[in-house]
Amino acid sequence: MNSASRHQKGVALFVVLMLLLVVTILGLSSLRSTVMEERMSANMFDRSLGFQAAESALREAEARVALAATRAAVPGSGCAAGLCATPAGSDTERWLDSGFSAWLNATVATAPAASGAPQYVAEAMGNGSNWAGCDRIEPLDPLCESPRFRITARSGAAGTDRAQVILQSYVATP
Template identity: 45%
Template sequence: MKAMLPARQRGVTLVVALMLLLAVTLLGLASMRGTGMQERMSANLYDRAIAFQAAESSLREAETLLANGTAGPFDGTVSGLYAKPTPGANSFLNRWEDPAAVWASATVWWEAADADTRAKAAGVPQYLIEDLGLWPSTPDCDTVTTIAADCLKPRYRITARSAPVAGRPAVLLQTTYRP
């Protein structure tokens, strides 16, 4: 009877193990890349939310100034307050797009504990208030041929923004306000 000799090994197990290790490594790298992308997206969403809150608080502050009657005069002497545009002049340009426009800084609305984080994300919020003149105050005032003086009320356009911060999202909000 012949003695049984061990079969010659071919190393297939090593190759299979290395292929499985490579597949697991690629899967791990793909999931890490996806996680990093999700982190960046959530950070940008957070920054945009902070910028929106800053712009909205600036808008509310400007509305409060108008409601209290403490805004003015609209003659160009106060930062952020602009008079009614004159027809035919360059004043019909959107003031919020004009690089020479002087924005008024709003009160910083966040608490001291969050000041560093929020200031980096949104800066100090700013606003512009434009006097749009007198407009009819109710829909029935528009239907008559001659508008009574008591139908006309002042209107204002308020544009608020989070201050431009490099590399951060900026938010611009606008409303027409009637006190």
């Protein structure tokens, strides 16, 4: 027995260490994949919260411009209290302008707190036809046209690590 134990070279130890190394590499790659999936689901959740907050601000602004008093308060130029005059065609879009600061914070209670304060701006876009062909009626029916607004809502402030969502809608008021 002594001569057999003297001739062992430690092959079993080497095999076990190689198996341990392979299992460790598999475990680490599995852990890395799991962490990546967790980050992706957290980002989707954050974007979903941002979308819900921006949509609630959009609905609040749509309800606001439907009021006759709001339409009367649209400034002749520039912006005031979240309402803006018709933009010039050559100007940078207001929601793309980093210096634009006339966003109005929405007061919706349903906006998720984690998504950031939702904001909106409503821009007067002039009058437009209410139905196809109404502008061809002679004489022009006063009920044919109504004021139009472009509403832009956003959630999550730019420059933060939260998802920023921007939504737009066009509204024809009664």
